[in-house]
Amino acid sequence: MSTPGRPPRASDPDAAPRGPGERAGLTADIVLAAARELLDESGAEGLSMRRLADRLGVAPNALYSHVPGKAGLLDAVLDSLLAEVVVAGIEAMGWRDGLLSLMRASRAMLLDHGSLLPHLLSRPMRGPNASRLAEVALGRFEAGGVTGDAAVEGLRALLTFTFGSVALEAPRRAEGDSAAREEAGRRAFASADDARVAASADALARRPADAAFDTGIRWLLEGIDRDRGPATAG
Amino acid sequence: MSTPGRPPRASDPDAAPRGPGERAGLTADIVLAAARELLDESGAEGLSMRRLADRLGVAPNALYSHVPGKAGLLDAVLDSLLAEVVVAGIEAMGWRDGLLSLMRASRAMLLDHGSLLPHLLSRPMRGPNASRLAEVALGRFEAGGVTGDAAVEGLRALLTFTFGSVALEAPRRAEGDSAAREEAGRRAFASADDARVAASADALARRPADAAFDTGIRWLLEGIDRDRGPATAG
DNA sequence: ACCTGAACACCGTTCAAGT
DNA sequence: ACCTGAACACCGTTCAAGT
Numbered sequence: 001m002s003t004p005g006r007p008p009r010a011s012d013p014d015a016a017p018r019g020p021g022e023r024a025g026l027t028a029d030i031v032l033a034a035a036r037e038l039l040d041e042s043g044a045e046g047l048s049m050r051r052l053a054d055r056l057g058v059a060p061n062a063l064y065s066h067v068p069g070k071a072g073l074l075d076a077v078l079d080s081l082l083a084e085v086v087v088a089g090i091e092a093m094g095w096r097d098g099l100l101s102l103m104r105a106s107r108a109m110l111l112d113h114g115s116l117l118p119h120l121l122s123r124p125m126r127g128p129n130a131s132r133l134a135e136v137a138l139g140r141f142e143a144g145g146v147t148g149d150a151a152v153e154g155l156r157a158l159l160t161f162t163f164g165s166v167a168l169e170a171p172r173r174a175e176g177d178s179a180a181r182e183e184a185g186r187r188a189f190a191s192a193d194d195a196r197v198a199a200s201a202d203a204l205a206r207r208p209a210d211a212a213f214d215t216g217i218r219w220l221l222e223g224i225d226r227d228r229g230p231a232t233a234g
Numbered sequence: 235m236s237t238p239g240r241p242p243r244a245s246d247p248d249a250a251p252r253g254p255g256e257r258a259g260l261t262a263d264i265v266l267a268a269a270r271e272l273l274d275e276s277g278a279e280g281l282s283m284r285r286l287a288d289r290l291g292v293a294p295n296a297l298y299s300h301v302p303g304k305a306g307l308l309d310a311v312l313d314s315l316l317a318e319v320v321v322a323g324i325e326a327m328g329w330r331d332g333l334l335s336l337m338r339a340s341r342a343m344l345l346d347h348g349s350l351l352p353h354l355l356s357r358p359m360r361g362p363n364a365s366r367l368a369e370v371a372l373g374r375f376e377a378g379g380v381t382g383d384a385a386v387e388g389l390r391a392l393l394t395f396t397f398g399s400v401a402l403e404a405p406r407r408a409e410g411d412s413a414a415r416e417e418a419g420r421r422a423f424a425s426a427d428d429a430r431v432a433a434s435a436d437a438l439a440r441r442p443a444d445a446a447f448d449t450g451i452r453w454l455l456e457g458i459d460r461d462r463g464p465a466t467a468g
Numbered sequence: 469a470c471c472t473g474a475a476c477a478c479c480g481t482t483c484a485a486g487t
Numbered sequence: 488a489c490c491t492g493a494a495c496a497c498c499g500t501t502c503a504a505g506t
Contacts, residue, residue: 017472018471018472019471019472019505019506020470020471020472020473020504020505020506021470021471021472021504021505021506022470022471022472022505022506023469023470023471023506024470024471026470026471048497048498048499049498049499049500050497050498050499058471058472059471059472059473060499060500061471061472061473061499061500061501061502062470062471062472064500064501065469065470065471066470069499069500070499070500118352121401121402121405122405123405124415124419124422126419126422126423128426128427131423131426131427131428131431132428134428134430134431134438135426135428135429135430135431138430138431138434139430142430148434148437149434149437151430151434152434152437152438153437153442153446153449156442156446157395157446157449157450157453159398159402160395160398160399160402160450161391161394161395161398161450162398163398163401163402164393164394164395164396164397164398164399164401165394165398167355167397167398167401168355168393168394168397171355171356171357181358185358185360188358188360189360189365192362192365192369193362193365194365194366194368194369195369196368196369196372196373196376196385197365197368197369197372200372200382200383200385200386203382203383203386203387204368204386208387208390212387212390212391215387215391215457215461216391216394216395216454216457218457219391219453219454219456219457219458220450220453220454220457222453222456222457223449223450223452223453223454223456223457224453227449251491252490252491253486253487253490253491254485254486254487254489254490254491254492255485255486255487255489255490255491256486256487256489256490256491257487257488257489257490258489258490260489260490282478282479282480283479283480283481284478284479284480292490292491293490293491293492294480294481295480295481295482295483295490295491295492296489296490296491298481298482299488299489299490300489303480303481304480304481
């Protein structure tokens with residue numbers, strides 16, 4: 001029971017097949033929304049142009065009327081995810097606590113979409129939400145008396161650690177059966193030829209706790225704080 | 235003028251085509267060496283099973299007699315690259331300088347093979363050379379009075395920063411015309427709605443100096459040193 | 469401008485068969 | 488045990504053509 005009027009809507013399974021020239025009613029926003037659905041369901045590996053087109057009920061190449069290509073689509077998906085990174089009341093926190101909270105929130109979002117990290121790392125981050133987050137971070141540095149190039153270098157160090165953390169953890173979270181894998185790792189380390197590795201097999205195989213992330217960020221913030229120069233204490 | 239004796243060697247273009255059952259003379263080491271050649275020539279993107287088989291003069295599926303699959307092959311390639319990470323005289327250095335040198339050397343190797351980093355991050359590092367490097371690092375921590383779980387946590391923090399650094403820099407080094415891209419980034423940041431981002435456009439667009447890596451590692455080492463407890467100073 | 473059909477040039481891996 | 492031939496189930500993207 002599809003509606004009698006043409007053209008048929010995209011993704012309507014009852015619709016008669018479209019011929020060339022018949023509109024499917026796609027827009028860039030519809031494509032982006034469907035891409036995010038597909039991403040949440042099956043990760044970045046499952047997000048292909050062909051599967052996306054299939055879901056929208058169009059031919060694969062129809063997407064290229066609304067999106068510049070796969071890389072550009074993933075750029076848009078990533079920026080829409082960055083929009084969800086928000087730390088309420090960050091201005092009321094101390095500057096170091098505020099930056100820690102911001103990195104925690106970014107890490108949490110990225111861990112939820114870990115399969116997208118390779119793309120994030122390989123592309124320049126210039127979307128509006130990346131810019132907004134950088135602005136918030138630079139504002140917190142400023143509140144702590146860190147300005148100019150020092151703030152940019154500090155921010156880069158925090159992001160380096162944050163991205164490294166997600167890059168190491170996301171693939172392990174994506175794999176199921178983590179207990180069995182951890183045990184396999186423990187045995188592999190324990191049987192190594194290297195004495196200290198064998199002795200620390202348990203710790204080496206153990207997945208890092210969230211607290212280890214906080215600790216690393218705090219070490220960096222401490223270093224940034226000290227390099228700011230002791231004269232500026234307020 | 236190929237040698238009259240059969241079976242023809244792999245990768246000999248003059249050889250007559252082989253039928254099923256005729257040996258090509260492959261071994262796992264030959265496959266690994268050819269994979270490293272292909273990697274150096276065209277990066278991880280150019281390293282496909284089919285291209286590798288083509289180079290060796292065999293059918294694509296012939297590789298599966300010597301290698302468990304592409305992931306296992308890349309594991310072996312990575313471990314063979316880790317074998318080249320060596321810091322001469324590391325025991326004579328202070329423990330912190332030794333660890334900094336080790337991270338620098340690891341970073342340099344990974345930057346030279348940046349296209350392999352996604353695979354490194356997505357797989358557990360359990361090869362013999364990964365183990366050897368972990369042993370060296372744990373030995374340096376021990377020399378500094380950091381032992382047990384604290385040493386493992388410290389090493390993980392250093393690797394998190396190192397991998398993050400390579401993950402952010404390698405894609406940008408792989409792209410040519412870096413001056414033009416940097417200028418494009420500068421303009422994008424300068425025209426952002428966010429005031430601090432626009433004001434720091436130059437610094438944000440600038441590629442990080444090698445010194446920024448050293449600084450981040452030193453901050454982490456300082457934090458590790460302090461958390462070791464002040465009583466153990468030697 | 470938006471969409472279809474068909475094609476191009478690839479992937480990694482598996483299965484059956486030959487020696 | 489080692490290799491070939493053929494196939495499966497995919498990719499992203501481009502080109503020409505239709506309305």
